[in-house]
Amino acid sequence: MKVVKALDEQKVGQEKQEQTNLENKSGFIRMKKFQFIMLLFLVVFLSAGITTFALAFGNDKVATVGADRAEFSKLYSAFDTLKNGYYQKVDDKKLINGAINGMVQSLGDPYSDYMSNTESKSFHNSISSSFDGIGAEIQEKDTHIVIVSPIKGSPAEKAGLKPNDVIVSVDGKSLQGMNSTQAVALIRGKKGTKVNLIIQRPGTEAPVKVSVIRDQIPINTVYGEMVGDGIAKVQITSFSSNTSKELVKTLNDLQKQGMKGLVLDLRQNPGGLLDQAINISSLFVPKGKVLFKVEDRNGKIKEYTSQNKGNDTMPLVVLIDSGSASASEIVSSAVNESAGVPLVGEKSFGKGTVQTAQDFSDGSNLKFTMAKWLTPNGNWIHKKGLKPDYPVSLPDYANLTMIDPDKELKLSTVSTDVKTAQIMLKSIGFDPGREDGFFDDKTQNAVIAFQKAQSLPADGVIKGESTLKLMDLLRQKIQQNDTQLQKAIEVLKERMK
Known part of the structure; x- marks a missing residue:
């Protein structure tokens, strides 16, 4: 073979060539x-049967597509009312774009979306050989922006983002009520720039800040x-x-x-x-x-x-x-x-x-479920x-939440982040002796041992580079102890007999 x-x-x-x-x-x-x-x-x-849409933008009103249809009379009336009666001058294209966007939003379908020409350009860029961003697929779900999956090797994966994480805000701007295209526009940016995300992970009490350095994401x-x-x-x-x-x-x-x-x-x-x-x-x-x-x-x-x-x-x-x-x-x-x-x-x-x-x-785009x-x-x-x-599930430590690298975890600190750090330390071979969230002497000693092993400043404080390295080593540990892959190999060997 x-x-x-x-x-x-x-x-x-032709029909016969659809497969x-x-x-x-x-x-x-x-x-x-x-x-x-x-x-x-x-x-x-x-599908060859898809009906194409056509909109023309005149100087004064919407083009005559469907103008003789009764269901459009209310739309035209609202357009003319705002155009002629609003206390400030309105932008015709903005009103039309808003009307289309409203129609799509009324479907309640997170996979249907209207994109302006700027958003559409960003969308088309995403199908090129590479793009700049954090490398995570997102979707709108119940008015929230949720991560479907990070891309392998991407900044999102390295930062510890996981499927079903909710992105609460981007650089302080709330994503509540935004569609996925609007959220992508905020999350993406030039390679080397930092974006600060507030993440709420299911099953955790408080949201956490995650700073991600954007990079070029090769496809x-x-x-x-x-x-x-x-x-x-x-x-x-x-x-x-x-x-x-x-x-x-x-x-x-x-x-x-x-x-x-x-x-x-x-x-x-x-x-x-x-x-x-x-x-x-x-x-x-x-x-x-x-x-x-x-x-x-x-x-x-x-x-x-x-x-x-x-x-x-x-x-x-x-x-x-x-x-x-x-x-x-x-x-x-x-x-x-x-x-x-x-x-x-x-x-x-x-x-x-x-x-x-x-x-x-005009460069805008309508994406819809068919x-x-x-x-x-x-x-x-x-x-x-x-x-x-x-x-088959992965080990429990594979589901740990992230730790904000800007937070300082040190002697006498008590928090859920300390508990998470203690479990991480034990998972990678530096047992702090407790997992209750209290940063005691033994936890400090475990941190110092970890820092020395990684050639980091051995100050016994988890912050910045120490936090990032701790999470990176845990990710490597998960890959090394991949219980799902181990089971797949076991099943495969039986099929190969």
């Missing part, structure tokens, strides 16, 4: 890409390595425009190193492009088997099947968790229900809708998630 390195391209314009064409070349796979709209961190589905999405006994681990962090190509190259490289079984790690993968999910699912699902289904507003269901003509017998296990969303859930359910691949880890996020986007002539997607067996996992066949 040989993974073919080449990826052919074909144009998509990825996967062809065998003496073994594993050769893939042909769709040319879908590139929406990073959103599953996007295009490298596939990371592979051999983990012993002929087993390879491949992590896919998101589904961007080159992910399937990256994956095939990685599989080629790993096969040369003796890969006989594969753990596909989709944990904390917030999703991405639908065509990439189709490509990747088809690598492991036999030809003709259902990958997923799409149900439109009228209940009409269309099935999407694997076009794989290659060898799909590679022993496989997939890792998921609460940060696995959207496209990663499509892949997971496809291989699980149509190829019998077991899922290991924790229940996934639960995003069962697909979106498309419409650009307007359909549901269902698993091969017809299940809608929206707000429910996928349940793993083998439920």
